Amino acid sequence: MSARRIVFTSGKGGVGKTTTTANVGAALAKSGKRVVLVDADIGLRNLDLVLGVEKRIVFDLVEVVEGRCQLRQALIKDKRLENLSILPAAQTRDKTAISEAQMAGVMEQLSALCDYVLIDCPAGIEHGFRNALAGASEAIVVTTPEVSAIRDADRVIGKLHERGMPVRLIINRIRPEMVRSGDMLAVDDVTEILAAELLGIVPDDEEVIDTTNKGEPVALVPDSRLAAIYAKIARRLEGELVPFTVLSAPSFLERLFRKAG
Amino acid sequence: MINEVVQDEVPATGTVRRPRGRAIVVTSGKGGVGKTTTTANIGTALAVLGNTVVMVDADVGLRNLDIVLGLEARVRHHVLDVLEGKSTIEDALVSDKRVPKLRLLAAAQTREKDDVDTAAFRDLIGSLRDRFDFVLIDCPAGIEKGFVNAIAGADEAIVVCTPEVSAVRDADRVVGLLGDDRTVQLIVNRLRPALVRKGKMLSVEDVNDILHLPLLGVIAEAPDVIVSTNRGQPVALDPASEVGEAYRTIARRITGQDTAAPEIPREKTLFGKLFGGRS
Secondary structure: OOOEEEEEEOOOOOOOHHHHHHHHHHHHHHOOOOEEEEEOOOOOOOHHHHOOOHHHOOOOHHHHHOOOOOHHHHOEEOOOOOOEEEEOOOOOOOHHHOOHHHHHHHHHHHHOOOOEEEEEOOOOOOHHHHHHHHOOOEEEEEEOOOHHHHHHHHHHHHHHHHOOOOEEEEEEEEOHHHHHOOOOOOHHHHHHHHOOEEEEEEEOOHHHHHHHHHOOOHHHOOOOHHHHHHHHHHHHHOOOOOOOOOOOOOOHHHHHHHHHO | OHHHHHHHHOOOOOOOOOOOOEEEEEEOOOOOOOHHHHHHHHHHHHHHOOOOEEEEEOOOOOOOHHHHOOOHHHOOOOHHHHHOOOOOHHHHEEEOOOOOOEEEEOOOOOOOHHHOOHHHHHHHHHHHHOOOOEEEEEOOOOOOHHHHHHHHOOOEEEEEEOOOHHHHHHHHHHHHHHOOOOEEEEEEEEEOHHHHHOOOOOOHHHHHHHHOOOEEEEEEOOHHHHHHHHHOOOHHHOOOOHHHHHHHHHHHHHHOOOOOOOOOOOOOOHHHHHHOOOO
16 A cells, blocks of 8 residues: 655745644544655754654654665654654755655655655745655645735646646635635635635634644644644545535624633 | 936936945745735835835745735846846836835746856846845745845845744744845744733744844734735835834834834734724
């Protein structure tokens, strides 16, 4: 059995690639899948922080490529889920430290060890982007409903199509009240422009800031609204037909109530 | 007539003896922290103060500064056209719609960062410094070739950082790469005072405990920034906007007109929200 290898990419930075990779991975692992998360952002790694394992890093992706350690030695097990692991990026090297062929080789090795390899791509479309794509067979494009993010996502989708890679879309940080007031693009606008299959819609939520700072993926927080959304994304990845949650703007009373509660 | 205005306000090389302009790169490491928005707003505010300003989009392949300024339909030539001799600098400069002394030099959208020769880009920034008071360079995310190009011609840097652990870590790495030869200042962007109070967001102090940089300004998270970006109208032009005023203050601090320590946005009380208006 060989794992599915999915790259999370966006073009524009800061739209939530790392957070999405961590949470989709955590949701898949929670449902029993064996998942390895790979940080391809050599020099600017952050996936380790989002998962709270930054102090446990001994070896990294570049050291695996250079044969300084075994692949299994570089994998760090998640604190909460034993079937979730991360392969961290090197922090003090740059993206040219590894080639596309070397990256593809490591992803191939990883896919013998698990059900899903999720690759967190760096921002931009330079060498690091090409490396991150090298070992992947499918792509999830993360975007936010902003003109600049959509333009960059469009450019990236073009590059993914050139490689014949299947593309699905997660629209992140939707603010229903801003969509309603006409100050933010709606989901339909985004999917129409990008013409890609929709995998998930994730609302903007302060909880992400807090859980990210704490190094705990929100997908693992019990009773969290976002955890339910990431769980649905995981089921869709597994091929299940799961209806999309209709995001409505909370009314004034709901907001008061939520603040009070 | 437009040409006359350009001639008048932006002298070509050698026509007027003037001190060289300042070249400032706006960078961050992490993407999406607000580099482009910061560049657009500081550039606009500096031009409103009476300075000649050119903003250079160094994000070849993923340009966005033109969108944030609402100038995307007016771009005819780009940086690579200039570097490859297909266009003069004058022809490639796009005049801003609203602010007379403001120009944009757009990035190429269908090319790669590897196509840009670092030395040639540095020289281009040098010749822009001969014509403008300020050259603001909008750096791409990351620390690859695009970053190396963007910082090459700049003798000053503004590091934009949001109060998040990952952004601080990336900013710290970038400060190291910028080296000791450049003046480096910090803008903390998208601060949410209410979250800081609840202990759910890093404070400006927390950020600067790690980065140890001179603080140029602090910008609060505000929905009007998203709206202004989508509409292509920098918030620095909105006299009623608090964030706009924060950018105008930063511009005055850059020129030395304002020497007070940067103000840290405070949490609004419900009373202030209801009755404080937007002052």
